[in-house]
Amino acid sequence: MSARKTDENDIVVIGLGRFGSHLAGSLARLDHEVLAIDRSPERVQRWSAELDRVVQADATEEGALRQLGVAEFQRAVVAIGASVEASVLTVLALTELGVPQIWARATSEKHAKILASVGAHHVIFPEAETGERVAHLIISKMLDFIEFDDQFAIAKVRVPGTMVGRSLRDMPPAERCGVMVVGAKLPGEPFRYATPDTVLRPDSVLIVEGSITQVQRFASLG
Incomplete structure (x- = not known):
């Protein structure tokens, strides 16, 4: 060959x-x-x-x-x-x-x-x-990934650059590829469950959930 x-x-x-x-x-x-x-x-x-x-x-x-x-x-x-x-x-x-x-x-x-x-x-x-x-x-750019039987997945990803400095409230589902941000680990802080007022900072790590396709697309935004 x-x-x-x-x-x-x-x-x-x-x-x-x-x-x-x-x-x-x-x-x-x-x-x-x-x-x-x-x-x-x-x-x-x-x-x-x-x-x-x-x-x-x-x-x-x-x-x-x-x-x-x-x-x-x-x-x-x-x-x-x-x-x-x-x-x-x-x-x-x-x-x-x-x-x-x-x-x-x-x-x-x-x-x-x-x-x-x-x-x-x-x-x-x-x-x-x-x-x-x-x-x-x-x-992908996912840091970790768990897949379930019904095409549902949970993944750990770094915050995409386009979302740094913004709150989850400011990002419609379409901009997040339809995923739900469950939690966030901000630099120097313990893991916390995400709220609409959570502001994403550089080097934050997110826990997101959605379909496998949605999770992969979100991870590729980084």
Whole structure:
């Protein structure tokens, strides 16, 4: 497979075990182009019918990733769980390529510290996360995200710049993408439930609720 021009919606997923394959599938269903990489020919063959771009390669080799055009991607997820060494070396290779956002799966606190020290920007523990939830976090500016069965979601997001210095009373639902602001954590203050008179300050963190689409749109305002 040769390199091709990518856009900011393209995401690399390395490792097609249980978590990586579910994550790649969730990202694809969210209309993101996914380049999936695994060193196992059996896994590559299995998922080639489900995903658009599945490649067999050793992701610990910087040269192999460069040949696949991974350096052109904005986001990469290292979902390798069976080998700590392979996950660490893959993060190192992605760091050398200059990938701006590197997400990496950790199997222990010690593993997480190593991943962070070698260049991972976000460390995740899939045993406590679902592939779909992580997919939403990766593609948005949300700080945290909980999805319910009826397309309803609650998220933690930073206050959008256009809302700084304004009260919630001054912002109609349309301007808030239809979400309800439940609470606000203002800088230097404890979390408080939001009221119409709550004035949003820079670096405030909001808890919002609404449909998944509404919450994602609101998060993208930042």
